[in-house]
Amino acid sequence: KNEVEQSPQNLTAQEGEFITINCSYSVGISALHWLQQHPGGGIVSLFMLSSGKKKHGRLIATINIQEKHSSLHITASHPRDSAVYICAVRFAGAQKLVFGQGTRLTINP
């Protein structure tokens, strides 16, 4: 069964802390996405990964294909990073994305 598991479901931290959100999936994939959804609802695509590591500003995404695991890191977290972060996976041979349940991140000043 094609499944995507995220952890933690909720995360509260203080401004400046290093944040890690994890995503595990069940079988081989062609791509993994990290998405950000703010309370207003709009979704922003942060990264698309098929291997290795990507960095954009304070955000870093890594993927380990052998372990079927990806992490999203936020360095020097800020209250404006508060949002729901969603891992979404395109399994090999499939067209659609399978979404994790999301991680609700709250950064307190």
Added chain:
Amino acid sequence: GAVVSQHPSWVICKSGTSVKIECRSLDFQATTMFWYRQFPKQSLMLMATSNEGSKATYEQGVEKDKFLINHASLTLSTLTVTSAHPEDSSFYICSAERTGETQYFGPGTRLLVL
């Protein structure tokens, strides 16, 4: 990154009316567009996959006659909620992609049916 727009951003309508939501890829040609529905505090639920020039593929449990999808060009797809009822109230999100590239998501349309 690429831009996907949705119109309207929110709509309130009376029960029984039909509502059309547009999804446009503004700076690229999308071979595929996806329509999602999201209930409060839940993840996105795929409703249908739409390839330009062909009929949409609906997910199990999604009524084709209720949610009409048209993908007339490489930059425009529309979702029409026909004879809307209060249970259709939701947040509808589209995404667009070129083959092999990332999906870009629209800002969403909040529908409230009274």
